[in-house]
Amino acid sequence: MHFDFADVSATDRYRLMASAITPRPIAWVTSQSAAGVRNAAPYSFFNMMGANPPIVAIGMMRQADGTHKDSAANVIDTQEFVVNLVCEADAQAMNLTCIDAPAGVDEITLAGLATVPSLGVAPPRIASAPVAMECRVLQTQEIGTTTLVIGQVLHFHVGDAFYDPERRRIDTPAMHLVGRVHGTGFYARGTDLFELQRPTWADFVGEK
Numbered sequence: 001m002h003f004d005f006a007d008v009s010a011t012d013r014y015r016l017m018a019s020a021i022t023p024r025p026i027a028w029v030t031s032q033s034a035a036g037v038r039n040a041a042p043y044s045f046f047n048m049m050g051a052n053p054p055i056v057a058i059g060m061m062r063q064a065d066g067t068h069k070d071s072a073a074n075v076i077d078t079q080e081f082v083v084n085l086v087c088e089a090d091a092q093a094m095n096l097t098c099i100d101a102p103a104g105v106d107e108i109t110l111a112g113l114a115t116v117p118s119l120g121v122a123p124p125r126i127a128s129a130p131v132a133m134e135c136r137v138l139q140t141q142e143i144g145t146t147t148l149v150i151g152q153v154l155h156f157h158v159g160d161a162f163y164d165p166e167r168r169r170i171d172t173p174a175m176h177l178v179g180r181v182h183g184t185g186f187y188a189r190g191t192d193l194f195e196l197q198r199p200t201w202a203d204f205v206g207e208k
């Protein structure tokens with residue numbers, strides 16, 4: 001089957017891409033309005049884009065009425081946000097924070113989430129998140145109905161239980177992070193792994 005996207009509706013383009021580009025990591029974004037109302041919401045159009053500088057990108061689509069989602073409005077207004085990563089134990093709370101609550105509702109309180117003050121930005125981080133990244137906006141770009149947010153990571157927090165300072169390694173499986181898959185509610189665990197060693201040209205051609 002082939003789709004010329006010029007002839008495919010935006011809804012179907014979304015369905016095709018979001019069902020195929022999986023699993024996606026979830027940025028559980030905490031942000032704060034200029035008036036100080038705290039917000040939390042999950043965004044799976046998210047990834048790391050580089051380490052020098054350390055950058056993350058998030059795609060925030062507009063609401064059906066064309067207005068920004070609260071997270072996008074907050075990020076544009078304040079230029080700050082925190083990306084919290086989602087472990088399986090937090091999945092229910094993460095899902096609750098995707099609720100379409102009015103802008104004045106503090107979704108962090110709504111979901112009963114404990115927070116820790118951030119070091120370099122105003123929005124707090126989620127205490128139970130295995131990893132939280134305090135970010136400052138480098139750029140936002142309005143592309144069609146998407147706000148592409150590019151943020152620079154200022155502070156990286158990882159739970160002590162998941163970090164070995166001697167080896168300078170994160171124990172990824174121990175964090176039990178979940179990813180977004182297909183449909184309205186399917187998620188993946190980071191289990192059932194397999195390993196591949198990266199090839200080198202020297203090995204490939206049998207050089208000594």
Ligand SMILES: Cc1cc2nc3c(=O)[nH]c(=O)nc-3n(C[C@H](O)[C@H](O)[C@H](O)COP(=O)(O)O)c2cc1C
Binds near residue numbers: 026072
């Ligand atoms: C797991 C998950 C991932 C989501 N990813 C995105 C996304 O990448 N972009 C987006 O615009 N909305 C995404 N949503 C929907 C938003 O979370 C939802 O619209 C939410 O109400 C936005 O909240 P806000 O207005 O407080 O920012 C996702 C929802 C879930 C449950």
